[in-house]
Amino acid sequence: MDFYYRQxxxxxxxxxxxxxxxxxxxxxxxxxxFMVLDPRVVALLDAKSFPVLFDPSKVEKRNTLGxxxxxxxxxxxxxxxxxxxDPSEPAHAKAKQMLLSLLHSRRDAFIPAFRSNFSSLLSVVEMQLKVGEGKPVDFNKLNDVVVYDFLGEAYFGARPSAFTPDLASKAGKWLLVQLCPLATLGLPMLIEEPLLHSVPLPPVLVRGDYKALHAYFSAAGATAIDEGEKLGLSREEACNNLIFATTFNSYGAMKLLLPGILTCISGDEELHKKLASEIRAAVAGAGGQVTLAALERMELTKSVVWEALRLDPPVKFQYGRAKADMLIESHDAVYEVKKGELLLGYQPCATRDARVxxxxxxxxxxxxxVGEDGRKLLRYVYWSNGRETEDPTVDNKQCPGKDLGVLVGRMFLVELFLRYDTFTVKVTNGPLGTNVAxxxxxxxxAA
Structure with missing residues (x-):
């Protein structure tokens, strides 16, 4: 009651x-x-205790995602x-290596795919503002479609909407069925508890949607699936891993990341001026091109994205089960944890730790x-299920798309401030996250 409704x-x-x-x-x-597991957890709610969740020698991640x-x-x-x-399971290294290889092989496609998709999105925003004579334009609704197209084009060279026009909405339905047992949709408690939290929604509700996703990924992701097969996965294992990583991990996070960035910078015209100046100077210095080298010179732009991820990380909960009896330290004390206990990290408490x-x-x-002292704080940014100063490998559980997530946030700011001097948005809090218009x-x- 407190967790979902009172507090x-x-x-x-x-x-x-x-x-x-x-x-x-x-x-x-x-x-x-329907779960009969013990609901008691050890909650880690500061920047010092939280990182134990990143240590595969101390915590097991088998079936602890939710x-x-x-x-x-x-x-x-x-x-x-x-x-x-868990990284100790042989299939983990095979699946994660497939994802890391995909990201590496497609790295040159990220910037052009993002620019083409989000340039179109902002053109629609401008058109709707003009036609609607200033009536707010729902960014989240547009973003939900465009982000999925961007991911498909970036990862596989094929936009999902060109394969099946409503594939993004099918992906959203599939996500909802998986996540709603752990979420609140803003319904009255007497409706929501028996409907969402007492029994799982039957997978048959999205069977057709998943078939459509599978058809797209089987075709568009054939090269990545070939790589997975070489690594020892079956083609079906590889395909289902691609669907999950693209839709649940990448799409689910970016649906929240970009509205979150807009929320953080909304109403601050002075910051808009600084970002526009930095971004335009870096792009001009690259001959008018948006390049990785130009993006690296945008120090304030990078800081804004990291700060948005620190303040409001897209994934707020991390879990792991203690592999052995251990001691966990906070800033002030040491705690005994027994083998088998489930550890829960609520990330906003850790990344908003006033002691840091x-x-x-x-x-x-x-x-x-920004600056040398500022960069020292990056080790306390945990949004990717690891420190921002560390890298994903097949031996850990850090998000394989960690660097792409930050890159997308930076490219979003670049696209905004190459095009606009400033803008205004209306922000409202909805049950599934922040809504921005x-x-x-x-x-x-010059735009």
Whole structure:
């Protein structure tokens, strides 16, 4: 009741820190539908204790993606995909290497694919603002389609909408069926509890949608599937891993990341001026081209993206099960944890830790990561299920698309400020995240 309805996630954890005078606490969490697992977890709620979740020698990640809830493998073609595997399982290295190889092989496609898709999105925003005479234009709705097209074009060279026009909406339905047992949709408790949290929604509701996803990925992702087969995966294992990684991991995160960035920078015209100046100077210095080298010179732009990810990470919960009896340290104490106990990290508490980020820990500070001292703080940015200063490998659980996530955030800012001097948005909080609507744009003179 507190977690979903009375308090909400953040207040729930903050109130427990205050109640027990500790940032490491044993608490109950909601159990997934039909689950008989013990709902007690050890919650890690500060920047010092949280990183134990990244250590595969200390925690097991087998089937802990959703904590006490494990989605049916019927939703993933009968396969346990990479996100549910522990690094000790042989299939983990094969699946993750396939994903890392895909990202490496397609690295030159990311910038042009992003620019073409998001240039079209912003053109639609401008047109709708003009036609609607200033009526707010829903960014989230446009973004949900364009992000999926970008990912398909970037990863496989083929836009999903060209294969099946409504494939992004089918992907969204498939995501919802997996996530709703752990979420609240804003419905009255008497409706939501029996409908969403007591029994799992049957996979048959999205069987047709998943078939459409499978058809697209089988065709568009054939080269990546070939690579997976060479690594020892069956073609079906490889295909289902591609579907999950692209749709659940990449798409699910980017649906939240870009509205989050807009929310952080909204209403700050002075910041808009600084970003526009930095971005345009770097692009001009690259002969008018948006290149990786130009992006690397945009220090404030990078800081803004990291700060948005620190303040409001797309994935807020990380889990792991203790492999052995261990001691976990917070800033103030040491705690005994027994083998088999489930550890829960609520990331916003860790990445807004005032012992690390000071009095502004809960505020957006655009230039927080600028300069040498700022870059030292990057080790406390955990959005990718690992430190920002570390890299994903087949031996850890850090997101294979970690660098792409940051790149996408930077490219989004570049596309905005090459085109606009400033803009205004309306931000509202919905049950599934922040909703953003453009209310005005001021085009740059040269745009």
């Amino acid at each position: 909400g996630h953040e207040e729930y954890f903050v109130s427990r820190i205050e109640k027990y005078g500790s940032t490491v606490v044993r608490i109950n969490v909601p159990r997934g539908p 904590g006490t809830y494990v989605a049916s493998t019927t939703l993933t073609g009968g396969h346990r995909v990479c996100a549910y595997l 980020f000071g009095d502004t820990a809960g505020k957006f500070v655009a230039d927080r990561f 453009f209310t005005s744009v001021t085009k740059a003179a």
